[in-house]
Amino acid sequence: MNPLHALVDAIEHYDRLDGVASAISKAAGKAVQPRLIRNILSGTPLGHPLHPVLTDFPIGAWTMATVLDTVGGPASEPAADILVAVGIATAVPTAAAGLNDWSDTQGKSRRVGLVHAVANGSALCLFSSSAVARASGSRTIGKALGLAGFGVLMFGGFLGGHLSYGNAVNVNKTAGRTGPKEWTPVMAESELADGEHRKVDAGKVSVLLYRSGSGVLALDSVCSHMGGPLEEGTIADGCVTCPWHGSTFRLGDGHIVRGPATTPQPSYEARVNDGQIEVRRRAPWE
Structure with a gap:
């Protein structure tokens, strides 16, 4: 078995996560209970789940910041700093929409979703620390923290993809259900x-x-x-x-x-x- 698939399988069957996952899910469910909040975070007015749309912003910003940190010269440093800040700002609403979606999951999807959230939360912390280091003049440390954050972000993205494409979380369950066209x-x-x-x-x-x-x-x-x-x-x-x-x-x-x-x-x-x-x-x- 592919090592990443083996890891996901282990997470799916690690039921010791259920206690903390259940407590967080209940708290999240209460927080999004009002209809307006529920509809917005779910993407109901959009006609499409909101979380996948929002993920493009922090992932895109942090990916480009990592590219500039890796292959760009001194002239690209201001742009990299801005991209790190944009990723941090857009990660917050993205996380809120993801938490809303995750609160509806059960079993193995809830376990994988919890680790997915921890990974992305860790990436946010690392990039936030990177921003602080950059602002204080410690650019080498800032770049290192950003690179670590990018690695964790990619792992979180892999888990998110598994939830969508492996476990079919939050996909239209009526797709392909076609009733008779004649009376x-x-x-x-x-x-x-x-x-x-x-x-x-x-x-x-x-x-x-x-x-x-x-x-x-x-x-x-x-x-x-x-x-x-x-x-x-x-x-x-x-x-x-x-x-x-x-x-x-x-x-x-x-x-x-x-x-x-x-x-x-x-x-x-x-x-x-x-x-x-x-x-x-x-x-x-x-």
């Missing part, structure tokens, strides 16, 4: 009373049905955020709230009311025909 009967109208909801199969996907008066509303039953079962969530004010992390979607069109979800819930057309409730997927432009 498809899913249950008898008499089986769904006003105000009730049911999970039904529609082709190869499962759909949440909700009866509102004479009309029926339908959404994909798998939460786009982390795959939570929407049929077990609460329904109020025309919205359904995922029982896992609180993502709230409008039943009429799948629009996100509250994060952490960043991808709207796939919505289906529904009708009653000859005593049967039928659904079909909406065209992407509707």
